[in-house]
Amino acid sequence: MTNGIWYNVNVMISALNQLGIEYQLNVDSGEISTLRCGGRVKVVAKPKSSFELIMLLDTLNRYNEPYYPIGACSNTLIVDAGYNGVLIDLSLINHxxxxxxxxxxxxxxxxxxxxxxxxxxxxxxxxxxxxxxxxxxxxxxxxxxxxxxxxxxxxxxxxxxxxxxxxxxxxxxxxxxxxxxxxxxxxxxxxxxxxxxxxxxTNKDCLETMTSYRNKRLKSQPTSPSLGSVFKRTADVISAGYYIDKAGLKGTTIGGAKVSEKHANFIVNTGSATSADYLKLATLCKNKVKEEFNITLNREIDIIGEHNLDK
Ligand SMILES: Cc1cc2nc3c(=O)[nH]c(=O)nc-3n(C[C@H](O)[C@H](O)[C@H](O)COP(=O)(O)OP(=O)(O)OC[C@H]3O[C@@H](n4cnc5c(N)ncnc54)[C@H](O)[C@@H]3O)c2cc1C
The missing domain is CATH 3.30.465.10 (Uridine Diphospho-n-acetylenolpyruvylglucosamine Reductase; domain 3)
Structure with a gap:
């Protein structure tokens, strides 16, 4: 291809091959983010060590490629337009x-x-x-x-x-x-x-304690795909979910995104949500809580791509 971006990608990919860095092309965000939706990502690179990471960053800087580091992507939404850059998946640096x-x-x-x-x-x-x-x-x-x-x-x-x-x-x-x-x-x-x-x-086996924390969570939080809490607790140290619930928004749905009935600060993907559905619903929660209680909710989640849900 002679198109500028893809020409660069091809050159960059051959550099990644030479360096032996694992990567995937044109990846669906549904496979990356725990929200299980979002657009396509041009490249996902997976360095296995800090040495490979340095080589990768050096290469990306050389080709002027935008990049974004992720861990488990359990707090990060990728917009439906996807990401025209390199997501650096750090999961293999796990010594x-x-x-x-x-x-x-x-x-x-x-x-x-x-x-x-x-x-x-x-x-x-x-x-x-x-x-x-x-x-x-x-x-x-x-x-x-x-x-x-x-x-x-x-x-x-x-x-x-x-x-x-x-x-x-x-x-x-x-x-x-x-x-x-x-x-x-x-x-x-x-x-x-x-x-x-x-x-x-400790001499104690902590497995039982971990299981009891897990059970507590299962009782109070949904298991459908999500990013955890959408908003941080408020300046008066009250959970954002309290205000979202008081505003009557539990169970509210936009497209495939839904304010969880179990925990109002979780927006879940019921199966067919787009990132736009999620963002519209989060904006609705933020606006309604502001309107009813004059409380500003600040988001806890991170977002890759253009959006209107301010911090
Ligand atoms: C079901 C569910 C329950 C959750 N419960 C909780 C909870 O109880 N408490 C809580 O605090 N959170 C909770 N979360 C949110 C999330 O799991 C945490 O915020 C977690 O720490 C994010 O880690 P991550 O690797 O997924 O980060 P990512 O979503 O991959 O990244 C988050 C941010 O960190 C940056 N980042 C990631 N790795 C690196 C790195 N190595 N160097 C520099 N920057 C980096 C990214 O660029 C991004 O800005 C929950 C999420 C889900 C889905």
Whole structure:
């Protein structure tokens, strides 16, 4: 093809082949995002190490290709127009090493897997987080948490790649401005490579505790595809779901997207939702809560592509 974009893609693809980096072309977002909808993604690249990631970023910079890092894509919506760039899927960077009660964990490791592995190593602390379907890197960026625990409390440092200089650095957790479901703008030009956890040695098998957290979640949250909570809790520290419920929006449907009857801050894909359905419904919730209670809901989810659902 002589079309500029595809010419670049072909050149870039042959560079990825030379580097031995795994990739897929023209991928359906339904296979990527836990919302199971969205448009097509031009390239999904899967580096297996920080070395491959650096080579990949160097190549993408050389060809002026836009890119976006993802972990488990459990908090990220991809718009129906898709993404005309390279999604960097970090799930293969999933190493783990232990020194006493300290674990150094690759950014792509899933939290449920990590909690199970820590339990086998007789280390406790991650049990509540075993119910969050995200990766360690995504959880750090979003300061994920549940049942009164958040990831920032369990770590000592984060090793990251500065995407401008392609150099590795380590930040002590105190340097990172963690707050409720946020790490500020600390990781804006950075990719989390690995995270050092400080856990508590235990002789107890924590499997039962993890199962009880799972059961609690199953009672209060839907199992249909979603991105978890759409909005953050409000400035008065009340759950966004409380206001969405009070506004009478539980069960409201637009296309295939529905405000969950079980948990009003979850919008689920009932099977045929488009990303546009989801965004329209989220906008409706935001506007109605503003109108009825003069409360501004700020979104917790991230969005790849153009949209009107402001932060
Ligand atoms: C059913 C369900 C339940 C959920 N429950 C909870 C919950 O209880 N508590 C909670 O906090 N969240 C919850 N979530 C949301 C989500 O799982 C968390 O926010 C999770 O931490 C996101 O991780 P991820 O790997 O999926 O991130 P992604 O969605 O892949 O990415 C999120 C953001 O992080 C960035 N990112 C990802 N990896 C990296 C990296 N290595 N370096 C730099 N940037 C990166 C992305 O660019 C994006 O901006 C839930 C989601 C679902 C679907």
């Amino acid at each position: 783990l090493s232990q020194t006493h009660s300290t674990l150094v964990v690759g950014c792509g490791t899933r939290l449920p897997t990590l909690a199970l592995k820590a339990n086998r190593l007789h280390l406790s602390g991650l049990e509540p987080l075993c119910t969050i379907p995200g990766s360690v890197g995504g959880a750090i960026v979003k300061n994920a948490g549940c049942f009164g625990e958040e990831i920032a409390n369990l770590i000592t440092s984060v090793t990251y790649l500065d995407i401008k200089t392609l150099t590795e650095h380590t930040a002590n957790c105190k340097e990172i401005p963690f707050e409720y479901r946020s790490s500020g703008r600390f990781f804006d030009d950075k990719i989390v490579l690995s995270v050092t956890f400080k856990l508590t040695p």
